[in-house]
Amino acid sequence: MTFLETLIEENRQIWQQYLEHPFIKKMADGSLKLSIYHHYLIEDTLYLKEFGRVYAYALYKADTLQQMRYFYEMLSIVQKNEAYSRIQHLQELGEDIDEIENRRPHPINAEYTAYMLEIAKSGDVADVLAASLPCMVSYYFIADYYVKKSKHVLDHHFYGQWFNDYSNASYAYYISRWADVFHQLSETISKDHKNKLRKIFKECSLHELKFWDMAYQKGKEYV
Template sequence: MPYQFEDLKHACQAEWQAYIEHGFVRQLGDGSLAPEAFQHYLKQDYLFLIQFARAYALAAYKSPTLSDLRQAKEGLQAIVDVELDLHISYCNAWGISEEELANLPEARATLAYTRYVLDTGNRGDLLDLHVALSPCMVGYGEIANWLNNRAQTIRGDSNPYDAWIAMYESDEFQDAMQAEIRWLNERLGDVSPTRFEQLTRVFRDATRLEIDFWDMGLHLSD
């Protein structure tokens, strides 16, 4: 039977659930997250997004066909034109200037995750790289949808984190997430069980690094 993206999630169910339903996410949803934790996360996420934009540029470099190149461009555009732009204005609203962002040191969780993805992409092929990128692109879209279906989630002005949820439930982000899933489904359909095992390891590692990123925000780790 051809593999699908859902099979990767299924193979890493415990890690995927721990990522999507993390304490940081729950507290964002009900508005109880400490502002310092959110600001720490926001700053590190700016650094994270710059490295992830580089990883999509690597995907463009590794693309053998026009359709692969277009998919890499979509990912790069979603980060640079949608997420980073919104992120900078969102940081400003939270009292974090662009100058401060430009001079931040990277936390260990940021270093570990971003360099893992770049290294996986350098050593492996285009599919390894997209699988390593997928918890980022697919996970946040899924988190926004999970929060929206959760009774404890507060939407609107009474939740200071409402704009964050809105960013990831936006059509632009949800469309980019669906395009990534479609691209992966087409490629995963052809892989052998042994190759799927290898890719599962990459997906699990990247998902665990997403969990560490939430932990870093929650505990203000550097």
């Protein structure tokens, strides 16, 4: 079992709540109101902007060329794949992307990214991975679960793309690569550092859950 798999298992109760979250369940069956998803896309676009900065710090702090390649891959996926997909859908919904980038994120969103950025500034490569992997991997965890449960989750124009983006073989491949890097790093650090990584991973797993809560609850108020 990799260190990442160990951390996911230790936080299984939190991660299970992702699968059972009303936002996710309604997105999977196609019943989620588009206005709620619209709000999520805006908040997630603002989130990804800051998430890119986290990986920029990791790229700068990388100890080896191999680590630099991995973080460059992650940064590229965030900017070229995830952000691009959000922008496409927001434009379909009539949004001005330049205007969105100047908006203030919801406080729950801002709190999450501020925490990750602080870890990225003060910590090392392993710390950055512990902070960022809950987001990257939980999306695969969710999408893979629902696609295996029913291929019909791929049918919806908006939500189907989300499930496809995070369950496809290419994304799964990168997840496995990042898990391997994280595991390699975990084998060369102290017990105290491992415990620090556990705390960071749990904190960011909880932030992920709060983000889904925010997306669903505030999305219902979004017009």
